Amino acid sequence: MSKPFKIESRHWMLIAALALATYASYQLIQPYIGPIVMAFIISLLYYPLHCRMANWMPRSPNLSAVLSCTLLTFMIMIPLLVVFSSIIHQGTTFSKESYTWLTQGGVETVLSHPYVVKLFALIEKYSPFEPLNTQAVIQKVATMASKFGAQLLNVSAKILGDATNFLINFMLMLFVLFFLLRDHDRIVAAIRHVLPLSRSQEDAVLDEVEQVAKSAVLGSLLTALAQGFAGGFAMWLSGFPGLFWGSMMAFASLIPVVGTALIWLPASLYLLLIGQWEWALFLAGWGAIVVGSIDNFLRPLLMQGSSGMSTLLIFFSIIGGLHVFGLIGLIYGPIIFAVTLVLFKLYEVEFQDFLSHQDQN
Template sequence: MASKMKIETRHWTLIVALLIAFYACYTLIEPYVGSIVLAFIVSLLFAPLHGKIKTLLPNKSNLAAALSCLLLTVIIIIPLIVVFAAILNQGLKFFSDSYAWFSSGGAEIILNSPQVTYAINLVNSLPIEPITAQEIAQKAASTLSKFSGQMLSFSSKFVGDITGMFVNFLLMLFVLFFLLRDHAKIIQTLRHVIPLSRSQEDTLLEEVEKVAKSAVLGSFLTALAQGLVGGFAMWLAGFPGLFWGTMMAFASFIPVVGTALIWLPSAIYLLLIGQWEWGIFLIAWGALVVGSVDNILRPLLMQGNSGMNTLLIFFSLIGGLHVFGLMGLIYGPIVFSVTLVLFHMYEIEFHQFLDKQDNS
């Protein structure tokens, strides 16, 4: 009995020491967790193409992994940098032109419209401090000027942060190289150290892989699709399509309001300046086409989330955004899905006890 107690004490001591060591290691790599997780997700998405490269280069795992990383850089990252630079340039030009238009009397066209005049009179009839069209114009011009300054500051900051982004990208590529090269060894090690049965390990690892892929596809491809169709409509209506399409893609991550944050004010602006046909077109396109992309494409792409219904997916996304930022769109669904899988394992493992409790 004493021997058994000593063994159990030794085991628990080892486990506690290991947990402390793991936490210490985490504190060391915590600033780089985003790059590591991103490398893990990219390795899952890039696995089929890397598998073909490995087939062409048998027994040359280092070269195959290096070529995969190089191919990823060439076909994704470089075009992305070029497009992002074009987006910044288009955004700066748009806000500069808008401020010039506003300052040269464009604001009066909107403020003198019957709709705005009626709205101002309605507001002034309330027991609050009255406002005038001139005050609104001054505040709007000031806001637009500040926003233009913020865009300029952001572009300068972006240029200044290129070095940091480049370092993070190199770190991601470095991790990706080893994840691609040593994928089989990493999975084998995980299977060995996880104290679960082989079937439970398979279920858990498959779920993490499936959910990570579906979270990327569900969130980022939906955002890309909404940005494309929304940007196309904005371009038809006379706005800079590339810039506002990108803004729609980012806005699609915002719960509830989503892309309406972009296309609705644009449509109202068109209605106020008398372009009724384009204003109505933007409202119809935003509500029917852009909204349909989110309602149809996201659930279709995220169907790999282990029994997660729409409510759980919604809370996993907004909760992930709140806690982890943009990467929470991946972390949130993974946390929820793994929890559901573990709960299902619990039900199977303790089914006799649970059935006995139900019948007692």
């Protein structure tokens, strides 16, 4: 029978040095943590397909990993380029039409609308603040319109910079993904070896991370695509550029609480003000019932997956992840919550006798 392992002072020194070195290493890779995490998540999703390719060429692990990364590039980049170019075209057209509308008296027409006049009258009657000056509003909008061209130039430069950053991060992600696919078994074995857990505990933690990572990506992505498609279709029927505003709805769906209402609600008000009340009611109803129901039912269903997290925990993991980490928090948040729940379950198993004794006292 083997003697129980006893931690000595030199072991604590080694653990402290290892913790310090790990923190320093994290600081080195922290600027690139987003592409690294995405490579890890994509490797989990893509690994079954890579295994089939690796089985065709068992003696060429480098070549199979390169082919997998190349295939993934075509699967991601070509659709993105097509959609992105269409979005740029529709967005440019919409911006030009908006500029024309602003400079040719569109604001004055809206402010003179009977509904708007009544609304201003109610605000002036019941609001404790100073009444709105419509001429000041018109002058402010005119000033904004004169700066519209410069703002478009700045936005175009920002889009170009974001596209460049995206390309750089994508290439870095592919570089990391190559090694994750090629050395998958060795990496998993190394992680299992250094974790101070039993094999069953390691299986519980790693399986939960894998399941939640997959469900977080698929849940957020498929929900955004479904809401973007449904919302873009309704916007197209209502006379707006469908692909552009559908894409904006897909991005807006990632924002908790308000979500796609940031897009379809102002569009419905605009249609109401220009006299197209039928389309305004249709767009508002479609946005609230159809697009909203997709977020309420599809996201929790996909993100719950095989994990034990309730819908409430999923909600707070998403909004907390977004607040702390940004968009990548859509993945980080659920993973952190899921690992925490698994650790609590392991704690409950390890200290079952103690907890039972505490319950009886």
